[in-house]
Amino acid sequence: MNDLDIAKSVPPHPIRLITQKLGLPEEKIEPYGKFKAKLDLDLIQEEKVQQSKLILVTAITPTPAGEGKTTVTIGLSDALNDLGKNSIAVIREPSLGPVFGLKGGAAGGGWSQVIPMEDINLHFTGDFHAIEKSNNLLAALLDNAIQSKVKNLQIDARSILWKRAMDMNDRSLRNIVCGLGGKSGGVPRETGFQITAASEVMAILCMSKDLEDLKNRFAKIYLGDRLDGSPVFASDLNAQGAMATLMKEAIKPNIVQTLGHHPALIHGGPFANIAQGTNSILATKMGMSLGEYAVTEAGFGSDLGAEKFFNIKCREAGISPKATVLVATIRALKYHGSKPLTDLETEDLEALEKGLPNLEHHLESLKKFEIPVVVAINVFKSDTEAEKKLLIDFCKKLNVPVALSEGWEKGGSGCLDLAKLVIQEAENCNRSFKPTYELEDSVVDKIKKVSQKVYGASEIILSPKAQNQLKKIERLGYQKLPICIAKTQKSISDQEKLIGRPQGFQITIREFEFAAGAGFLIPMAGEILRMPGLPAKPAAESMDISGSGEISGLF
Numbered sequence: 001m002n003d004l005d006i007a008k009s010v011p012p013h014p015i016r017l018i019t020q021k022l023g024l025p026e027e028k029i030e031p032y033g034k035f036k037a038k039l040d041l042d043l044i045q046e047e048k049v050q051q052s053k054l055i056l057v058t059a060i061t062p063t064p065a066g067e068g069k070t071t072v073t074i075g076l077s078d079a080l081n082d083l084g085k086n087s088i089a090v091i092r093e094p095s096l097g098p099v100f101g102l103k104g105g106a107a108g109g110g111w112s113q114v115i116p117m118e119d120i121n122l123h124f125t126g127d128f129h130a131i132e133k134s135n136n137l138l139a140a141l142l143d144n145a146i147q148s149k150v151k152n153l154q155i156d157a158r159s160i161l162w163k164r165a166m167d168m169n170d171r172s173l174r175n176i177v178c179g180l181g182g183k184s185g186g187v188p189r190e191t192g193f194q195i196t197a198a199s200e201v202m203a204i205l206c207m208s209k210d211l212e213d214l215k216n217r218f219a220k221i222y223l224g225d226r227l228d229g230s231p232v233f234a235s236d237l238n239a240q241g242a243m244a245t246l247m248k249e250a251i252k253p254n255i256v257q258t259l260g261h262h263p264a265l266i267h268g269g270p271f272a273n274i275a276q277g278t279n280s281i282l283a284t285k286m287g288m289s290l291g292e293y294a295v296t297e298a299g300f301g302s303d304l305g306a307e308k309f310f311n312i313k314c315r316e317a318g319i320s321p322k323a324t325v326l327v328a329t330i331r332a333l334k335y336h337g338s339k340p341l342t343d344l345e346t347e348d349l350e351a352l353e354k355g356l357p358n359l360e361h362h363l364e365s366l367k368k369f370e371i372p373v374v375v376a377i378n379v380f381k382s383d384t385e386a387e388k389k390l391l392i393d394f395c396k397k398l399n400v401p402v403a404l405s406e407g408w409e410k411g412g413s414g415c416l417d418l419a420k421l422v423i424q425e426a427e428n429c430n431r432s433f434k435p436t437y438e439l440e441d442s443v444v445d446k447i448k449k450v451s452q453k454v455y456g457a458s459e460i461i462l463s464p465k466a467q468n469q470l471k472k473i474e475r476l477g478y479q480k481l482p483i484c485i486a487k488t489q490k491s492i493s494d495q496e497k498l499i500g501r502p503q504g505f506q507i508t509i510r511e512f513e514f515a516a517g518a519g520f521l522i523p524m525a526g527e528i529l530r531m532p533g534l535p536a537k538p539a540a541e542s543m544d545i546s547g548s549g550e551i552s553g554l555f
Helices: 003-009 015-021 046-051 069-082 096-100 117-121 127-147 200-207 211-219 240-246 281-290 305-317 330-336 349-367 385-397 407-427 443-455 464-476
Strands: 029-031 037-039 053-059 087-091 112-115 164-166 176-178 189-191 193-195 222-225 231-233 254-258 263-266 293-297 323-328 373-378 402-405 459-462 506-515 520-525
Touching (some): 003 112, 003 117, 015 254, 053 069, 053 407, 069 087, 069 112, 069 254, 069 293, 069 323, 069 407, 087 281, 112 117, 112 407, 127 164, 127 200, 200 211, 323 330, 323 407, 330 349, 330 385, 349 373, 349 385, 349 443, 373 407, 402 407, 464 506
Parallel strands (some): 053 323, 087 293, 373 402
Antiparallel strands (some): 029 037, 112 254, 222 231, 254 263
16 A cells, blocks of 8 residues: 555544644634644643653655655654653645655655645645745735835845745746736846745744744845845835735644544644755644654754754754654665665665765764764665664664664554654753854854764855855844755755765855845855756656545655
8 A cells, every 4th residue: 555545544533532632622723624723822831842852853865755754753753652652743744846746745654644644735724825925925015116106115126036936846937037018017027936835934934933923024034125235125015914914824833643643733844955944933832832742853864954953943942852863764875875766675785884974974963962862764665684784783883772663664653662762862861952053153154063063064165156245144234143054955065966975075155045034044055946846757647536536646
């Protein structure tokens, strides 16, 4: 059976039964149909947040198909519940672009999934649509202000940074010309689209603490410049009130259930290669308020997801994990040992051994945050006993706790050994994480510290454009913001073909983007696309729906 078949084989419980397990009053629940609901923000209680044990799940450098962080997150949370711990999984919402593109569904896998799987992977509760509409409302107000003779803000159309958003992979919209059609069509200018998960509105949603904070962050969005060089913000267009109005429901976390009928929160979905790569602060704090354990994920690999989770999200939210789970797969390690993607299912101990330095690097960089690390070997059917033994022995040699994670095949029962290790580490952790840099550090020093301590780079290079933008960062007063480096997820470095554990490489920052509303700077390393394209064979080609409404091919 594939993921969709498995998801359909388990009848979901009414969502009210799931919320009753958590003792939630009915007036705090807003049902969206029978099996999903939104939760009131006042269920978040800071006192309980500080008492809860937050567990972060991240991964080694992944193959294009991913290594199963979400599957491990869900399986681990179910296992913790099976061991008598009140645990809640807290994960990101899938983006329609990847769902119909390369990966297909993104709600876990096998017997470690969240349901209703079809709803979660498609329109869910409309959060992405609200984000998209809020983003595009600001774009419309901006073009209207450029055109207006009544309220002329002297905006330099050539300087506009704000783009429109759409939750689909559509490379044809990356670069466009808008405003055609004569005087009534607006002022012609170059612009483009970005995928919704890459928009600053998404990042802002995931960084906000309440609706008022969301509105204030919207007001701070930097749009471009006036003709005299002074900055233009969303507040200059009085856009923040209308944008926040569109988000009044989207700001509330969503609750669903796992196949084991345990609670799971799903909210927000920024990518990690171009944004902070983790669900909303609100959802994480909601999970910590309602559960003894809250298990969340951040990715792609730990060099992106975990670094940003600690240095951006945890710092802003005032939270710290009690343990980090590093997901490794035998197939990914063989890939990092130079085995072709098309041949990862055949046993190859030599390739596996050659790929182990990638795992070792992620372990070393994670330990610098001073939070206990457990390795979860996400098991695939093609893994052989000899390969599993080699990997387990390697972790034991490094004195790192390790367990097989068989959540795909067995659900929570396949993650019990992992859960026991996590409990042991979490209950003995009495410290907070150590950040990679201080906010008072210069922007260049922040980039150097992440590049050297997390990526293992020898040095950084700033392009002339980036060096010039540093002056603007100082002028705008953004130098004390945290950094969110955008780079490829396919390598620890900024060059996707450098797999394994590259040595002696440089990180090149070609330019900066300003996410002033979200509260961070984005140094751009390498060529990162904010609007992906579809692969040669999109997942959409395998999807269908019958006349009775039965969906197939969503996996």
